[in-house]
Amino acid sequence: MRTIIECVPNISEGKDRASIDAIAAAVRGVTGVRLLDVSSDASHNRSVLTFVGDGPAVRAGVLALFEAALSRIDLRSHRGEHPRMGAVDVVPFVPIEGVTMADCVALARKVGAEVAARFQIPVYLYEEASANPARKNLEDIRRGEFEGLAKKMATAGWTPDFGPATPHPSAGAAVIGARMPLIAYNINLATDRLDVAKKIAAAIRHSSGGYRFVKAMGITLEDRGIVQVSMNLTNFEKTPIFRVFETVKREAARYGVAILESEIVGLVPAAALMSTAEFYLQIEGFKPAQVLENKLRTEN
């Protein structure tokens, strides 16, 4: 069976097309790597690359990415709306096929150590790769950003997992780790009542007592005159999409509000939709090998 790991590095450059193209080209040039997407946001001054390959290929892709980014990005002159503390800010490895989370954790540690040694950049491990509960969430690690990094690194508990105990002058520090695929999932409500969307978001998100792997907020879609519960599902195996949907539906009904529709933004793993079909159809004993396309794939 083939091995597919997805890597979704975020770099602190979203305006200079020549720099972005050069960094993307460095990744694309690595044998065994397939660069699927590059999305840049000028106001955030940040780009997100998505590439896949087996372990050795994505490792080489990340090293090529750092090499290309370090000569082109200087955080001392970087401005943008999105928080950041590194030229290469975050590098998550995501298990997709024929590979476990433990494999991705091991890869994150190996690549983290290599990046630190080769480029003299402090590296923090995050999410599944973190061994330290206080340094699991990206937001906690990045708080204070590049400008506050030297001071933060000097305080207790913030020695990096790999590399020097002080920031790289132009590149800050990097956060490397492993996580499940994210699903960006929105549910539109048949109402213009923002308070309802906000109450539902609060009911389902982890930070205020909801599901462990849900981030949510209520927003207004001005052009349509309706409100939306906008979510990130950070582990669809443990907090499945159908349970979130049913809970939102039930909470909305309490206010006399119906669900208008939902939407998946960007990519979704097939397994997240398969498990939804299994749930609603009450299918017992279903195996992934029963999906015709999976059978064709494994017999390749």
Next chain:
Amino acid sequence: MRTIIECVPNISEGKDRASIDAIAAAVRGVTGVRLLDVSSDASHNRSVLTFVGDGPAVRAGVLALFEAALSRIDLRSHRGEHPRMGAVDVVPFVPIEGVTMADCVALARKVGAEVAARFQIPVYLYEEASANPARKNLEDIRRGEFEGLAKKMATAGWTPDFGPATPHPSAGAAVIGARMPLIAYNINLATDRLDVAKKIAAAIRHSSGGYRFVKAMGITLEDRGIVQVSMNLTNFEKTPIFRVFETVKREAARYGVAILESEIVGLVPAAALMSTAEFYLQIEGFKPAQVLENKLRTEN
């Protein structure tokens, strides 16, 4: 994009292992063909082969199958519980990926003409490949079986689509066509009342006024003390699995009966489960390219 057509020929040999193996080997030996499964039933005295490939590969696979089967199967001495009128009895082509039903219909006609010319076997086109409403259903074409074939072929309306106007002495006639993938789908009810299962089956199946692409019957699962609505869904795009499930659930509720569980027997196309998730989650504007695995595949 790659092209995948599935071919599921039924041959009239289910006992003699040497013959079955030799026929399977002939198919497997064709370049570009992947033989996924061979299922034999001794009491039916019949085997079902499942193989995939692009158009030219499955065409060559079918010709190799006929060549190998004709020298090993003689219907004059064939006995079995399953109705049949050909040594190679039925050959459906099924569109799986990167190919339309129209492509499979064209292939069925081309291969049908070749089989008739090369082996002097009368060929009837069926299902989507049939241009004659009276000769669309396999059961209608096969009625009378091998033993009644000479008489049937002599009556008005039964001139074959290709080949001689009389049966092949040992191989009878072949039925070749194109159809959608079949889904074998069962719903178990939380009751032992067979009358309820039979009433629900009658309500949903095409033959008694139900959905166009549902075949259904009510049966008892003796070992479990419950009943089952046992179904074949013959076109999951036009009669989707979720609509069948919801209708069975509603009809059962009318008798105070709940659905215990459902089961998919054998293979199911991913699209049948994807559309189920879309339905229940009320997902708008979803595209197959959003499924991560599809994206990986198309970028290969």
